[in-house]
């Protein structure tokens with residue numbers, strides 16, 4: 001990939017996703033002329049946030065950096081409340097802007113704060129994890145977790161730009177790179193099987209943030225997401241395909257009190273969805289088995305506690321894709337041929353779950369915590 005690359009997200013209010021290295025100048029250019037900017041960042045990004053704040057301040061912008069709690073602890077109502085309070089204190093108005101700097105938890109939280117402050121102010125996302133680059137920062141889904149479930153409170157609020165600085169990946173812990181790979185693999189199965197070929201050719205190379213494979217995987221994933229959200233921003237139909245594997249994944253995350261990485265839960269959810277497709281007689285053994293093999297090849301989990309099914313079933317009942325009390329899953333009819341499975345017979349769910357169940361509770365390895 002020759003950098004920088006621009007992917008346009010052609011929704012009603014189009015915006016660019018710029019993929020490159022050292023994009024501080026792009027951020028300064030994007031925000032030129034803005035009076036006040038609030039930069040919400042996760043703790044490991046404090047130095048970067050300070051550099052961004054200083055660069056914006058040099059151009060005359062009243063720039064503030066605000067640290068938010070790390071990871072899913074940031075996607076809490078109390079944190080959103082704190083952010084709204086800060087925006088009030090710094091006098092951020094509708095002609096001003098919010099910047100998110102961090103992983104998907106930061107883009108989701110800052111996006112939600114921007115969506116709700118004064119009923120919507122501009123937000124620019126600077127995703128710094130693999131998962132946030134390929135998925136969370138693009139498409140305008142924002143939200144927080146509540147006792148009722150994962151992401152059940154939120155808003156569609158599109159960014160005015162997304163700046164993907166590949167250099168930030170070099171400090172991301174390996175388990176977070178692995179977690180992001182789950183969403184890339186999801187994208188491979190639903191829309192772009194060339195992604196799967198690239199990963200299978202050399203899983204280690206695919207995970208290397210300094211190599212040439214990962215930038216291509218990032219670009220391909222963003223291109224798919226941009227096309228899907230441009231066609232169906234509000235998830236009336238097509239956009240549901242991006243939720244492949246997430247029905248079970250969100251129930252797992254909730255059961256694990258949000259201590260499992262999102263990508264780890266998505267990985268287990270993808271294998272479950274593949275088993276559903278296979279047992280419903282819709283997906284071939286070869287494609288179903290390929291899920292397990294490719295996810296395991298990059299170090300992602302592919303099974304979950306045997307005892308958890310009834311708990312997870314309850315969690316899945318709050319999934320946003322459900323209609324009229326019926327569970328609805330994204331399943332595959334083939335590679336890049338996503339469909340829906342509505343109101344599956346409970347025996348099918350049990351059979352699919354027993355195909356992913358394991359007797360011992362998952363060991364708390366780095367991918368989970």
Ligand SMILES: NC(=O)c1ccc[n+]([C@@H]2O[C@H](COP(=O)([O-])OP(=O)(O)OC[C@H]3O[C@@H](n4cnc5c(N)ncnc54)[C@H](O)[C@@H]3O)[C@@H](O)[C@H]2O)c1
Nearest residue numbers: 042044071103104105128129131135136141168171172262
């Ligand atoms: N809105 C969407 O469309 C969408 C899509 C996918 C996922 N999500 C959400 O995204 C969240 C998961 O995002 P995530 O996987 O990025 O997790 P995360 O935001 O929790 O970040 C993971 C960890 O990486 C650290 N980190 C971030 N950037 C770093 C860097 N450059 N160097 C070192 N450490 C760094 C963070 O501080 C955190 O500890 C979930 O809440 C999920 O629901 C949203």
Ligand SMILES: O=C(O)C(=O)C[C@@H](O)[C@H](O)[C@H](O)COP(=O)(O)O
Nearest residue numbers: 135139141150151239242243246320
């Ligand atoms: O962008 C989408 O649409 C997705 O479903 C992408 C998912 O990877 C992401 O985890 C999203 O946050 C899930 O959305 P939700 O509507 O199920 O909360």
Ligand SMILES: [Zn+2]
Nearest residue numbers: 183246262266
């Ligand atoms: Zn996801």
